[in-house]
Structures are given as structure tokens and as C-alpha cells.
Amino acid sequence: MRKYVNIERELDAMLRYTGVPRLENAIGVDVEVLVRTKLDFDVAYIENLCIRGKQLSGALIPEHRVILVEAFDIWERRRFTLAHECAHLVLDFRNAGSPSLFESHGDSFICAPDDIGTTEDSPWQKRREVLANQFAAALLMPGRLCKQLYVENNSIDDCAGALGVSRQALQIRLNQLGLRA
Amino acid sequence: MTEREDELRQAVEAAQRFDMTPVEEAFSAIALSPLGRLIETVLPTVPESEMRTTLQRIRDLKSGTLDDLFDREFQSFLISYLRTDLSELQTITQVLRTQQLVSASAADENVQLAARGGDTGGISSLELQSILNRRRFT
Numbered sequence: 314m315r316k317y318v319n320i321e322r323e324l325d326a327m328l329r330y331t332g333v334p335r336l337e338n339a340i341g342v343d344v345e346v347l348v349r350t351k352l353d354f355d356v357a358y359i360e361n362l363c364i365r366g367k368q369l370s371g372a373l374i375p376e377h378r379v380i381l382v383e384a385f386d387i388w389e390r391r392r393f394t395l396a397h398e399c400a401h402l403v404l405d406f407r408n409a410g411s412p413s414l415f416e417s418h419g420d421s422f423i424c425a426p427d428d429i430g431t432t433e434d435s436p437w438q439k440r441r442e443v444l445a446n447q448f449a450a451a452l453l454m455p456g457r458l459c460k461q462l463y464v465e466n467n468s469i470d471d472c473a474g475a476l477g478v479s480r481q482a483l484q485i486r487l488n489q490l491g492l493r494a
Numbered sequence: 495m496t497e498r499e500d501e502l503r504q505a506v507e508a509a510q511r512f513d514m515t516p517v518e519e520a521f522s523a524i525a526l527s528p529l530g531r532l533i534e535t536v537l538p539t540v541p542e543s544e545m546r547t548t549l550q551r552i553r554d555l556k557s558g559t560l561d562d563l564f565d566r567e568f569q570s571f572l573i574s575y576l577r578t579d580l581s582e583l584q585t586i587t588q589v590l591r592t593q594q595l596v597s598a599s600a601a602d603e604n605v606q607l608a609a610r611g612g613d614t615g616g617i618s619s620l621e622l623q624s625i626l627n628r629r630r631f632t
Contacts, residue, residue: 346581349581349584349585349588350581350584353588354588355588355589355591355592356588357589357592357626357629358629358630358632359625359626359628359629359630360628360629360630361628362625364607364609364617364621364625365617365621367609369609371609372607372608372609373607373608373609374605374606374607374622375606375607375608376595376605376606377592377595377596377605377622378588378591378592378595379588379592379595381625384630398608401608405608406608441608
């Protein structure tokens with residue numbers, strides 16, 4: 314396991330391969346199109362996504378090339394979930410993706426099978442989830458675009474609407490970017 | 495009636511006499527293709543929608559396998575025949591591929607997964623099939 318993961322670099326590597334499909338407003342990232350057409354993964358919206366008694370927002374099944382997403386979640390949350398699972402695909406299961414997807418960074422993040430499926434409280438599991446959230450945030454709310462939108466509008470709601478994310482997610486991202494106290 | 499009009503009349507009568515029944519019967523006797531059989535396993539979970547109609551039309555072609563859906567010539571034919579686009583065809587292909595992969599696994603085979611909202615330690619193919627049966631098609 315690599316000690317340091319540069320999320321922005323991992324994201325750039327993916328986007329160089331996939332390009333950035335946009336929503337109809339030409340601002341937000343169309344993460345479903347990205348997953349379906351560029352990464353060739355199926356996206357299945359499941360009503361009451363529950364596995365072994367646990368209610369889940371989403372799950373990535375690399376072996377079957379499918380991402381499961383809770384259908385009853387609001388649109389913004391479903392998008393974040395999809396981006397989060399996309400992060401697991403890139404960071405944890407890169408070998409399941411297209412063979413040409415990460416040629417240039419093929420050895421930068423190797424996840425041993427024993428590292429996956431540990432208890433949810435383990436530091437490794439927590440770190441994976443934190444990294445996946447950071448990746449998802451960077452994918453849906455690119456730093457420069459966020460700053461530009463926020464400076465132009467100075468309205469969290471307008472920015473969140475344009476990017477197709479929740480208000481809460483954008484607030485966290487803006488804090489990370491140093492734009493809000 | 496001119497000679498030409500008489501020829502046209504005869505042609506129309508001949509066309510009306512032509513019986514398509516044996517041809518239709520012969521076609522309906524042809525068994526479903528592997529692709530058609532795969533579609534049959536998915537259809538019960540797909541509500542009335544454009545996608546369901548498209549799936550039914552592909553099934554009724556009685557030809558092809560899942561792999562053929564990745565063949566550019568077959569894709570081109572389907573896009574023209576179904577009056578659809580590559581994006582929709584790709585979605586259908588992915589839905590069918592998922593179904594085939596899950597069906598092909600042994601019921602108790604453990605499937606590795608990464609979940610948002612809690613680690614579950616993997617699930618069996620049977621559980622995954624049950625989850626996919628609750629899939630929502632939009």
C-alpha cells in the first residue's frame with residue numbers, strides 16, 4: 314500500500330483518458346456518462362440498496378463491472394455516490410478498468426486483496442473512504458471552477474446548482490479550498 | 495383500361511394473394527438466440543418503457559450473442575434497425591452484461607465489493623441477483 318496518494322494527480326490521470334463529459338448546463342460533470350461510456354461500467358440504481366442488513370448509498374463490484382447506487386437518494390447524492398465509487402475503481406481496483414486507462418501511472422497505487430474487506434472501523438478502511446470522498450469532491454467540484462463560480466455568484470446555492478452537488482458538499486469543498494471560514 | 499393499368503392491377507392482386515403465414519410460422523418456430531434468452535431473463539424486471547420495447551425487439555430478431563453487441567457492424571445494424579443511438583445501445587449492453595456475469599456465477603460464489611455507507615465484506619452471487627432484481631430503469 315502506498316503511503317501517500319496525490320488525489321489531484323490520480324484524477325488528472327483518469328480525466329486525461331476519459332475526458333470530462335458535462336451536464337446539459339455545460340458546467341457540472343456528467344459522472345454517469347463518464348462511468349458508462351468512458352470507464353465502461355454499468356450503473357444500476359437499486360431501490361433500498363441493502364446488503365447483509367446494512368443500508369448503503371452505493372457499492373462497486375469490479376468483477377462484474379457494475380456500480381450499484383441507492384435509487385431513492387436525491388439526485389445530488391446519487392451523483393456524489395457514483396463519483397465516490399468511481400474513486401474506489403481508480404484508487405483501489407485500477408486493474409478492473411480499461412487496460413489502457415492508467416498506463417502512465419500503472420504502479421502508483423497497488424491494493425493487496427487482504428487490504429480489502431477489513432472491518433469498517435479499521436484505519437485502512439477509513440482511509441480508503443476519506444480518499445474516495447476527496448476524489449469525488451475534486452471530480453464534481455474542480456478547484457478552479459469552484460473558485461470561479463463562487464467569486465462570480467457569491468452564492469452557495471447557485472454554485473451547488475450549477476455543479477450538481479449538495480449545498481453541504483460544496484460548503485465542505487469551499488472550506489478545503491480556503492474560500493470560506 | 496390501358497395495358498399498363500392492367501399490369502398494375504394484376505400486380506396488386508398477386509401481392510394480395512401472397513400468403514405470408516407459412517413464412518411467419520417458420521420464423522416463429524425458430525428458437526431464441528443466446529442473446530434473446532439472456533434478454534428473457536432481464537425482461538421481468540424491466541417495466542413498460544422505451545428500453546423494454548427495445549429489448550423485446552432485439553430479442554425478436556432471434557440472432558446474436560452478448561458478444562455480438564460489442565461488434566461494430568452489429569451495433570451499426572441495431573442502431574439503424576431500432577432507430578436508437580450508441581449511448582442507449584451501450585446502456586443496454588451493460589445491463590445485459592451484468593445480468594450474464596451474475597447468472598454465470600455459482601449462487602454461493604463470493605463477490606468482492608467496495609461499499610459506500612459501510613463495509614459488508616462481499617456478497618454472494620445469489621444476493622447480488624436479488625439486489626439487481628430491484629433495479630430501477632429510467
